[in-house]
Amino acid sequence: MKNYGLNELRKMYLEFFESKAHLKMNSFPLVPKNDKSLLLINAGMTPLKPYFTGQEVPPSKRVTTCQKCIRTGDIDNVGKTQRHGTFFEMLGNFSFGDYFKKEAIAWGWEFVTKVLQIPEERLYVSVYLDDDEAERIWHEDIGLPKEKIVRLGKEDNFWEHGTGPCGPCSEIHYDRGEAYGCDSPDCQVGCDCDRYMEFWNLVFTQFEKTEDGEYLPLDFPNIDTGMGLERLALMMQEVDSIFDVDTIQALLQKVCALAGVTYNDDSVKDISIRVITDHMRSVTFMISDGILPSNEGRGYVLRRLLRRAARHGKLLGIEDKFLAKLCETVIEVSKDAYPELVEKKDYITKIITLEEDRFNETIDQGLGILKSYMEEMDKEGKRELTGDRAFKLYDTYGFPIDLTKEILEEKNLTVDESGFNHEMEKQRTRAREARAESNYMGSAETIYHKIDPSITSAFVGYDHLTYTSPIRVLTTEDAIVNTLEKGSKGTIFVAETPFYGTSGGQAADTGYIVTETGKFKVEDVVHVIGNKIGHMGHVVEGKIDVTQEASLEVDSKQRQSTVKNHSATHLLQKALRNVLGNHVEQAGSQVTDEKLRFDFTHFQGMTEEELKQVEDEVNAKIMEGIAIKTQEMTIDEAKKMGAMALFGEKYGSKVRVVNMGDYSVELCGGTHLSNTSEAGTFKILSETGVAAGVRRIEALTSNHAIAYYKELECLIKELAKVLKAEPAMLVKRAEQLLADNKHAKQENDQLKAKLSKGAADDLFDQVSDIAGIKFLGAKINDVDMNGLRNLGDSLKQKLGEGVILLITANGGKVNLMTMATDAAIKAGAHAGNLIREVAAVVGGGGGGRPNMAQAGGKNPDKINDALEKAKEVLMAQLSK
Incomplete structure (x- = not known):
């Protein structure tokens, strides 16, 4: 067989089915639309479901695609085997009520034997147990001997997903040779070994499964086929695994070069090499479709893959950041089929770098938490870390379980893995319940x-x-x-x-x-x-x-106000890119007649100066009076114009381009002004963070902005009346009042300090002896916590060795402070434990070190009771 590269095979497949009158459609984004059953697209047919059900009219009755897909069900096995992966591309040809089994089988065989020129003697097929029609076509029309046609049961050769369209399958298998077999005399198609590899599944969607479990024939049956591109390349290149395929091998070798290791030299290191190789393909494509790292949903999947790759880099001895370098290789080998990767390269590398930095920080934080757990285990004489704590390290701090095990093993400690797995399953159950069971379409019927x-x-x-x-x-x-x-x-x-x-x-x-x-x-x-x-x-x-x-x-008034805000968002996005950088991408927006909200990718809060620059630039473009023009054109023409597209958006053959002179060119289906001057004015209300790497600006235009300015003007006038100053002198007047207040507070504090020191001598009348240790417990009036500490230091110098407890009521709240000297601690006193019990009496809590602790409470009436309680607690401590 000829050795075809993965990119060649993709092109050959799509061109073959274009020659059979199929419309070639670009891959849909990885984020599903109107499908609550999935976090990520996991099959070629998934984005086409509405066409199969007839709920939408397809752009052609015959379609072919190469769909990027992600499956994470076997994520824990990725790397451990050579067959598991999370990212793959699925080739497919589809018929929506047009051709059926005869054509699907004939064209499948033609592509395999004539175009790819795979020897017929190495090919076998399977059909569904009861599908006589498919067997007849394979035998009589194609000429395949019956001994090369295997009938398999529902589990292997019948496709269904809940209720909805379903049907039997026919799969094409490739005999890789005895070297891949299991040596069983019964080894044949359907065996679990690696010899007979299924590489193309032809699904004959001819039934509708009802809620009652009936299979009703469809009036217009469909064809849905799927062939893994990586698996096909493995076969054509006659290599052992997907990690040996040309494009994937290029990435794998980059991993090895960065780590200074050789693949196939060390089985343990090979696991890490495969994990990094696979995961970096996934994260590069996920980020290119607008997915950002987060702690839930598909963002959590992305974060987990990124951190898993980073973790395995550390296992290989890679000390520096390296993930962004690998995504460059992914982009290079995939750019011809997915040009958006090149367009978003800077953005993708920025996200990956920031997340790798964040992971390094959490690793350090996690190490500190684990160390404290180990210290507690040592004190309690325990040798096993509990499952819930191991899971908290994993889930909250991104700390991999294998790293936890490794560190514990160094101290001859273990982890309760069954408890960890139980917590993991609870989380998976919560995730499944959040997505809920759904029908074939993955969304509620209306x-x-x-x-x-x-x-x-x-x-x-x-x-x-x-x-x-x-x-x-x-x-x-x-x-x-x-x-x-x-x-x-x-x-x-x-x-x-x-x-x-x-x-x-x-x-x-x-x-x-x-x-x-x-x-x-x-x-x-x-x-x-x-x-x-x-x-x-x-x-x-x-x-x-x-x-x-x-x-x-x-309602023309409402439309006009909405349009002003919408056109302003285009000006805002361009201004943000000019001020902050080209990594800024739209991450969401909401435009109403009252205001606009714009979410964008940026990785830190904007400064006042940056906000001013953006606001000034937008207003300058409004004042410039730029004509706004809209045109319809092909997506390729729009991209040549430099039009910006939304992340993860699927565009049709024709797109609408909104052009604001040479300043802003964007793809947009919304309604707009005819000239930027019609927006009137632009005012930013706020800038906040809404997610990791996503910021939000809220702003006003036109009459709503003017109303905002009028409200501010009224507030300034009211404030001027209160402060008895002209509006122009408000800042100077406020500064003067603050300075006067600060001076008065300093005088007040100094007076309190003098009074406290003066009262210190009187307090020594309240010193008592408890088990041979001096104890001074006293109520102090109207002193804050700083005052208590200062007074405590002064008293301790005069008291010598002993324990001090000071309690004060201040503004309806209770402050407590206790100190214990070295001799008192040796005798058994512990300031932190003492104050914890005493604070409970006044309705509070706190704690601290053996020598010093503080707490708060909310019941001043119980202060005397708390002082008596302190004597009891101290006596108990000293008695031990």
Whole structure:
């Protein structure tokens, strides 16, 4: 067989099916859309589910893709074996009610034997136990001998996922030779050994599985095939594992070079090499699709993969940061198929570097926590770390369990691994429950799913705020209806609408839909499955019938205010990139008629100067009066113009480009101003952090900004009245008052200190003897904690050896401070333990070292009781 590279094989496959009239679609992002059952795309067919169900009309009845996928179910086995991985690419050809088994099988065989020229004698197929049709096609049409066709059961050759479309499979297998076999005389297709490798699964989706478990024939059966690109490359290059495939091997060798090790020299080091190689492919693609490290969801998966790779780098002896260097190799070998990797290279490397820094910090923190656990174990005479503590180290501090075990073993200690695994399973259960069981589509069925998929809506609101269009569908929350009566809630679908539906962060329009018999208030507008736009609201007059023409009227005042804020977000993003750097990417937005909210990638809080620069730049561009133009073009044309795209967004063949002169060029489907000057003015209200590496700006434009300035003006005037100063002199007046207050406080503190020192001599009348140790317990009036400490130091010098407890009521709260000298400690006194019990009497808590401790409470009435309690506790300590 010819040795084809992985990138060649991808190209050959897609071109072959394009020659069979398939539309080649680019890979969908790794983040699923409208699918709550998944954190990440895990198969080629997953993003195409709406086409299989008929809920959306596909762009072509024949489609072919190479879909990037991630599966983390076997993450703990990655590295330990040569077959497990988290990232892979899946080749697929799909038919949505067009061709079926005969063509799928024939083209599969043609590609394998004619294009790839795999020898027929090394190929076998399996079919579902009851699928006589598939066996007949393989035998009679293709000419495959029956002894090369194996029938397998439901577990192996029937595809289903809960309820919904499903059907039998036929798999193509490759005989790798006796060297990969298990030496069993029964070894054949279906054996668990590595000899007969399944590499292409042809799924014949011909049934609909109901809630009752029935399998009903579909009117229009579908084809869904999947072939792992890495597995195909392994086979064609005749290597032992996916880690020996050309593109993956390039990354693996980079790992070895950085670590100064050789692959296949040390089985333990090989595990780390494979972990790093696999995980860096995953994280590079995840970040390129807009996923950021976090402590939940897909962000947690990313963080776990990154930290696992970093940990194994340390095991290989790599001391410096190295992960960003590896992602450069991933980008280099994958850039032809995924050009977005090159576009986002700086951003990807920045995220990886920051997360590696963060991991190094948590490792140091985790080491400190583990050390304290080990000290406690030593004091208590225990030899095993509890499972919950090991899990806390792992879950909270990112401390790998194998590192915990390794450090413990150095001290001849162990960890309760079963307890750790129990805590891990509890977390997985919580995650599963959070995602919930779902149907085939991974999202709840609504009444909108029952609307005829041929009914679609067109948006005409770029050019119109009023429009006349026929009503196509009326629904309530749970039924498709012919009429909506006065007072009833529902959704109206029309052929063409000027109403903008919530999308891309821009809030929906509101307004009215009027017919000859009724009036409907539009309160929200939503995009629903199948390219339909639903107008949600209620009937305020008369009734609405499905057969009527409708006059649609958008609230123009609200639209105009929303548009001002939306155009301002484009100016804001460009200004942020100019001030902070090109790592800034949009991470979310919300644009309403009242204000704008813009989330962006940045890794520290902005300074006042940076915020001022951004605000000034946006206002300068508003004042410049730049004409705003929109154009439709292909995605490639848009990219040539330098248009910015949203992370993880799947764009169609045609995109809308919003151009604000030479300043800002972005892909955007929202509505915009015709000139930047129409925004009026721009004011930033706040800048905050919302997640690791994500900041948020909230801002106002136009009339809302002016109203904000007027409110500030009123506040300044009110403050000027209170402080008895002209507005222009407010700062100077405030500084003067602060200085006067500081001086008065210093005088007050000095006076209190004198009074306390003067009272110190009187306190010695309260010294008592407890088991041969001097004890001074006293109530002090109106002294803060600093005053107590100062007084305690003074008393200790005069007292000599002994224990001091001072309690004060200050502002309705209780402060306690205790000190013990060396001789008192040797006799058994412990200031921290003493104050913990005494503070409980006054409704508080605290603790500290043996020689000094402090606490707080909230019940001043119990101070005398606390002093008596102190004598009891000290007596108990000294008696031991």
